[in-house]
Amino acid sequence: DIQMTQSPSSVSASVGDRVTITCRASQNIGNLLVWYQQKPGEAPNLLIYAASTLHSGVPSRFSGSGSGTDFTLTITSLQPEDFTTYYCQQANSFPLTFGGGTTVEIK
Amino acid sequence: EVQLVESGGGLVQPGESLRLSCVDSGFSFSDHGMRWVRQAPGKGLEWVSAISNSGGVTYYIDSVRGRFTISRDNSQNTLYLQMNSLRAEDTAVYYCARLVNHYMDVWGKGTTVTVSS
Numbered sequence: 001d002i003q004m005t006q007s008p009s010s011v012s013a014s015v016g017d018r019v020t021i022t023c024r025a026s027q028n029i030g031n032l033l034v035w036y037q038q039k040p041g042e043a044p045n046l047l048i049y050a051a052s053t054l055h056s057g058v059p060s061r062f063s064g065s066g067s068g069t070d071f072t073l074t075i076t077s078l079q080p081e082d083f084t085t086y087y088c089q090q091a092n093s094f095p096l097t098f099g100g101g102t103t104v105e106i107k
Numbered sequence: 108e109v110q111l112v113e114s115g116g117g118l119v120q121p122g123e124s125l126r127l128s129c130v131d132s133g134f135s136f137s138d139h140g141m142r143w144v145r146q147a148p149g150k151g152l153e154w155v156s157a158i159s160n161s162g163g164v165t166y167y168i169d170s171v172r173g174r175f176t177i178s179r180d181n182s183q184n185t186l187y188l189q190m191n192s193l194r195a196e197d198t199a200v201y202y203c204a205r206l207v208n209h210y211m212d213v214w215g216k217g218t219t220v221t222v223s224s
Contacts, residue, residue, distance in 0.1 A: 034210045036152075043202055043217055044144075044152065049210035087152055091209035094166045096142070096154035 002026050002090050006099030012107040013078055021073040021102045023066075023088035032092040033071045035064055038101075039084045047086075048073065078104070109133040109213045111203050116218035123193055123222075129186040129203030129215055137161075137181040140206035143188050145199035146217075155201070156188060171197075193222045 003026035013019050023033065031051040036044035046055045048064035051071055061076045075082055083106050088099040115127040129141070143155040156177040157166040165177050176189040186203050198221050204211035 032209050038152075043214040044211075045214070046210060046212050049208070049212075055212065089152070089154075094157065095168050096157070098152045098154070101151045 001095055002029065002093060002097050004088055004090055004097050004099040006088055006102055008102060009100060010103040010105055012105045014107045015078055015080060017078050017107075019075045019078060019104055021086055021088075023071045023073070023099050025069045025071075025090055025092075028068050029090045029092035031067050032090060033064070033066065034089045034091055035062075035073045036087045036089065037082075037084060038087065044087065049091075075104070109205070111205065111213055111215035113201065113203050113215040113218040116201065116220045118221045118223065119193055120224050121194055121222055124189070124191045125193065125220060127188040127190065127201055127203075127218055127220075129188075131184045131186075131205070134205070134213075136179075136184040141177075141179065141186045142204045142206055142211055143177060143186075144202045144204055144211070144214075145197075145220075146202070147196075147199045150199075153199075157206075158186070190220070193220075195222050198222050 005024045033051045035048040037047050038044040052064045063074050065072050083104050085101050085103045087101050110132045113129045140159050142157045145155050158177045162179045174192045178187045200217040200219050202217045203215045205213040
């Protein structure tokens with residue numbers, strides 16, 4: 001199974017800050033990496049697929065990069081609605097696996 | 108608007124069964140693979156099962172293989188998850204999600220399964 005290691009598990013930031021979340025795969029997954037945002041009590045929402053492609057309707061302050069085993073999600077100029085939890089997921093092979101999640105908290 | 112609606116969750120005792128359903132509206136259900144993903148209380152996301160658009164190919168996480176069965180009825184635009192021999196560790200919110208290429212772009216709101224004596 002491919003293990004996905006996400007860091008940090010939580011980060012404190014202020015509105016307007018830039019935040020970077022990293023995700024490392026235990027083996028090469030090419031660009032088959034997906035990022036989701038999940039707000040409390042809600043289903044996950046797709047943010048980015050194929051490591052760097054922004055899903056329709058997602059604000060441009062979100063961006064993704066990386067390939068192989070190392071990936072990043074960057075949020076520039078944090079907005080109040082961005083303070084929530086983010087997950088990476090590898091789509092390379094079954095079993096599909098998620099990172100442990102990163103919670104972006106208000107400082 | 109594309110929408111997925113899950114149902115069938117509830118409170119059951121260990122060893123009992125449940126069948127979850129997920130009904131789509133607004134897209135060509137039979138064109139898409141589908142997934143079940145769960146989230147235990149206060150925990151992260153865990154993929155559970157997957158099925159191809161035709162229903163001919165299925166996958167399971169090891170912890171549910173042999174106990175859970177994923178299926179679909181394309182004539183009814185419905186996805187199912189038959190869950191047998193339920194355990195306390197199966198307690199979670201279960202989400203169905205639509206697959207597009209390699210990612211899940213539409214998710215239902217989830218249905219809650221609680222396994223407890």
